[in-house]
Amino acid sequence: MQDVANGINALGASPIMSEEQNEAEAMVKMCNSVTINLGAFTEPQLEQIATVCAFANKYQKPIVIDPVAVGAVEYRTERCNELLDQIDVSVIRGNAGEVAALADVAWNSKGIDAGEGTGDLEDIAKKLAKKRDCVVVESGKTDIITDGDAVVRIFNETDLFKLHVGSGDMLSSTIGCFCGVEKDPFEAAQTATVIFDVAGELVAKSMKQPLAGSFGPQLIDELHLVDVKTVEKYAQYE
Numbered sequence: 001m002q003d004v005a006n007g008i009n010a011l012g013a014s015p016i017m018s019e020e021q022n023e024a025e026a027m028v029k030m031c032n033s034v035t036i037n038l039g040a041f042t043e044p045q046l047e048q049i050a051t052v053c054a055f056a057n058k059y060q061k062p063i064v065i066d067p068v069a070v071g072a073v074e075y076r077t078e079r080c081n082e083l084l085d086q087i088d089v090s091v092i093r094g095n096a097g098e099v100a101a102l103a104d105v106a107w108n109s110k111g112i113d114a115g116e117g118t119g120d121l122e123d124i125a126k127k128l129a130k131k132r133d134c135v136v137v138e139s140g141k142t143d144i145i146t147d148g149d150a151v152v153r154i155f156n157e158t159d160l161f162k163l164h165v166g167s168g169d170m171l172s173s174t175i176g177c178f179c180g181v182e183k184d185p186f187e188a189a190q191t192a193t194v195i196f197d198v199a200g201e202l203v204a205k206s207m208k209q210p211l212a213g214s215f216g217p218q219l220i221d222e223l224h225l226v227d228v229k230t231v232e233k234y235a236q237y238e
């Protein structure tokens, strides 16, 4: 949670974390977008999450969902699908295992990680985008972004992302921030993802020794420093 708040604050956005149902309407009214992270929740929190999402739909604030580990634990898949049945979501951002689980595709997920499977990653992402009528960002070595028809691939990467727990959470919240300033969630998701990936890649390239512990803080520093010119110079996508 700390990395998420610091990462998006460094980018110039303004995070606020909330867990209290009674402030849900006020929170949603004042924000530009809502990111729901299902990393660790209890049943009462699910009620609060559903309330926040209902207000977000009412006040037309975009919602980004990070369905952490839904592929690994059936309970999570069920709760996440129940939530998605109730609300309109702009973007779902997950790794291959999470996206496959929500798209009803068999996959061997592993905890918070992507795990392994044989399905075509782009087809699976498109299936979920069509099923939930939203944009899907399926992260991995190549990040796949789709609205169900068009597909954009972002190639900037570093293995250090995998060693830093919370990289996916930071990416999802970054997408949330861009959805708050760009009406088209497909555009917002692409911009956020390329900035995040370029920032991580630049950190990795600048490190004398690629070490997991120092990657996190340096990623936050790079999110602070990174500018449009730098992203345009290094972005690799099609």
Ligand SMILES: Nc1ncnc2c1ncn2[C@@H]1O[C@H](COP(=O)(O)OP(=O)(O)O)[C@@H](O)[C@H]1O
Binding pocket: 094, 095, 096, 112, 113, 114, 139, 140, 141, 142, 143, 156, 157, 158, 159, 160, 161, 162, 166, 167, 168, 169, 171, 196, 197
């Ligand atoms: N195998 C990989 N090699 C390099 N970068 C990766 C790899 N897998 C994921 N990433 C990057 O890590 C970031 C977080 O994505 P991911 O690890 O898939 O999310 P999560 O942490 O939720 O599993 C993304 O920016 C993605 O591009």
Ligand SMILES: Cc1ncsc1CCOP(=O)(O)O
Binding pocket: 038, 039, 040, 068, 112, 164, 165, 166, 167, 168, 169, 170
């Ligand atoms: C370790 C852990 N446990 C519940 S959520 C979480 C963090 C997941 O982070 P990410 O999916 O971004 O690696």
Ligand SMILES: [Mg+2]
Binding pocket: 068, 069, 095, 112, 168, 169
């Ligand atoms: Mg994750």
